[in-house]
Amino acid sequence: MVAYGKGLVQDGDFSRVVRKKSGQPIERCYQCQKCAAGCLLSEYFDYAPNQIVRMIQLGLRDRVLQSNTIWLCSGCQTCGARCPNGVDIAAVMDVLKEMAIAAGINGGAPGGVSSFHQMFVDDIRRRGRINEALLLARYSLKTHRIWADLGAGWALFKKGKLPLFSSRVRRRQDLHRLFLELDRQQWGELA
Amino acid sequence: MRLSYYPGCSLEATGKEYDQSSRAVCTALGIHLAEIDDWNCCGATSAHSINSTLALALPARNLLIAERAGFDVVTPCAACYNRLKRAEHALRHGQDPDRLVGSAFGDFQGKITVLSLLEVVVKRVGFDEIAAHVRRPLNGLKVVSYYGCLLVRPPEITGFDSAENPVLLDQLMTELGAEVKSWSCKTDCCGASSALASPQVAAGMAGRLLEMAAEAGADALVTACPLCQTNLELHRPPGTPRIPSFYFTELLGLAFGLPGVSLWLRRHLVNPFPLLQELTLAY
Numbered sequence: 306m307v308a309y310g311k312g313l314v315q316d317g318d319f320s321r322v323v324r325k326k327s328g329q330p331i332e333r334c335y336q337c338q339k340c341a342a343g344c345l346l347s348e349y350f351d352y353a354p355n356q357i358v359r360m361i362q363l364g365l366r367d368r369v370l371q372s373n374t375i376w377l378c379s380g381c382q383t384c385g386a387r388c389p390n391g392v393d394i395a396a397v398m399d400v401l402k403e404m405a406i407a408a409g410i411n412g413g414a415p416g417g418v419s420s421f422h423q424m425f426v427d428d429i430r431r432r433g434r435i436n437e438a439l440l441l442a443r444y445s446l447k448t449h450r451i452w453a454d455l456g457a458g459w460a461l462f463k464k465g466k467l468p469l470f471s472s473r474v475r476r477r478q479d480l481h482r483l484f485l486e487l488d489r490q491q492w493g494e495l496a
Numbered sequence: 497m498r499l500s501y502y503p504g505c506s507l508e509a510t511g512k513e514y515d516q517s518s519r520a521v522c523t524a525l526g527i528h529l530a531e532i533d534d535w536n537c538c539g540a541t542s543a544h545s546i547n548s549t550l551a552l553a554l555p556a557r558n559l560l561i562a563e564r565a566g567f568d569v570v571t572p573c574a575a576c577y578n579r580l581k582r583a584e585h586a587l588r589h590g591q592d593p594d595r596l597v598g599s600a601f602g603d604f605q606g607k608i609t610v611l612s613l614l615e616v617v618v619k620r621v622g623f624d625e626i627a628a629h630v631r632r633p634l635n636g637l638k639v640v641s642y643y644g645c646l647l648v649r650p651p652e653i654t655g656f657d658s659a660e661n662p663v664l665l666d667q668l669m670t671e672l673g674a675e676v677k678s679w680s681c682k683t684d685c686c687g688a689s690s691a692l693a694s695p696q697v698a699a700g701m702a703g704r705l706l707e708m709a710a711e712a713g714a715d716a717l718v719t720a721c722p723l724c725q726t727n728l729e730l731h732r733p734p735g736t737p738r739i740p741s742f743y744f745t746e747l748l749g750l751a752f753g754l755p756g757v758s759l760w761l762r763r764h765l766v767n768p769f770p771l772l773q774e775l776t777l778a779y
Contacts, residue, residue, distance in 0.1 A: 346701070349697050376693075379687060379690065380541060380544070381645035381685035383683070383685070399548060402545050402546060403548065419546065421692055421693050422542035426542055426546060429554065434505050434535075434536060436509075437505065441692070453695075461730070466510045466512060466726075471508055474534055476534055479557060479600075479601070483550075483601075486600050487547070487549060
């Protein structure tokens with residue numbers, strides 16, 4: 306770990322860990338910026354995709370995990386499909402999100418993107434399928450946007466697009482087993 | 497033709513008319529769909545954002561159930577298709593590092609494959625058969641075909657159409673008699689994944705697509721994704737063109753003259769009837 310001025314901390318191991326977890330050849334990036342050129346979301350990012358890759362190479366762990374880029378990336382895969390060096394950048398972004406959650410960083414995540422994802426996965430754990438009406442309602446309540454989201458919810462509800470009751474998985478023991486196994490592995494990893 | 501059908505969660509709610517039109521069009525084309533017994537959510541964007549193992553295991557359970565039934569899997573939803581297809585790819589290539597799927601659900605033999613409904617219609621049914629079913633050609637309807645991200649990327653996994661300039665949806669619409677406009681946004685992201693957490697981003701992305709579609713001279717977009725369709729109609733920013741987005745199955749149903757079309761279209765948030773009435777396509 307090397308610390309520079311203005312809180313710039315270099316973590317020599319960061320690049321190796323991201324490379325291993327994502328399986329992506331991050332070191333091959335030579336900054337052609339084709340990923341950034343095709344990224345439609347980059348205007349909302351604090352760092353463009355090529356900058357994220359460069360910062361990983363440099364071991365700038367905190368800056369990367371705190372950026373809003375990793376959360377706003379929609380995973381559209383345009384960057385990876387065009388990368389001349391075969392780096393699947395969206396897969397790297399997913400690994401960075403997992404690492405940010407593990408480190409307790411919600412980053413520049415606007416409106417708590419990670420808490421939305423967690424809610425979504427909790428719904429699957431409980432019901433096996435997503436009830437869009439309940440998910441929308443719970444997320445709006447949690448983010449205190451119930452009034453702002455009410456209009457959209459009502460528009461969908463009127464059209465019969467948000468049924469309050471929805472189907473669920475019958476054999477929930479399957480999901481129970483899956484999540485149990487997943488938890489066991491995660492604890493194994495931490496131990 | 498018999499196929500296992502995976503509707504996915506959106507097709508039971510925001511994309512209800514996509515489910516209804518998909519089933520009706522398949523019946524008309526002689527495709528027998530049997531819903532995968534006790535299917536679960538594919539995990540969508542959320543599972544792969546926070547847990548890569550879960551993102552593989554959730555769709556894998558569906559594939560293993562479908563394999564026991566013995567028929568290839570078809571799904572209309574582009575997002576479900578992408579997750580199921582990735583799981584198929586990972587299981588085929590032995591990429592289940594933690595042996596999670598095998599230990600939880602058993603092993604995948606690789607006897608079945610995952611298909612998008614667009615792929616089934618274009619490649620397994622074919623344009624000749626489609627043309628033979630057209631009773632009410634969509635004359636005068638100017639559309640742009642909008643694939644979005646998940647049907648065509650990553651190309652090594654999806655692979656049924658070009659990743660940069662896919663053309664099958666254009667050809668299908670031409671077979672139905674529509675006038676397909678050329679534009680450069682076919683495979684651009686619509687921003688739907690930001691719809692709840694950062695609605696202003698989703699609106700910006702949707703607005704850009706609608707502006708570009710209008711500039712290309714289109715009266716409507718044609719999609720194959722419930723998330724794109726909802727985002728384009730629900731998050732359209734004020735002041736941008738009020739252009740309807742159709743599911744490709746709705747336009748197939750319209751051109752085939754199927755009953756029930758108006759019930760599907762009535763669910764849309766951007767009313768498509770004025771456009772269809774102007775072109776005397778409504779019935």
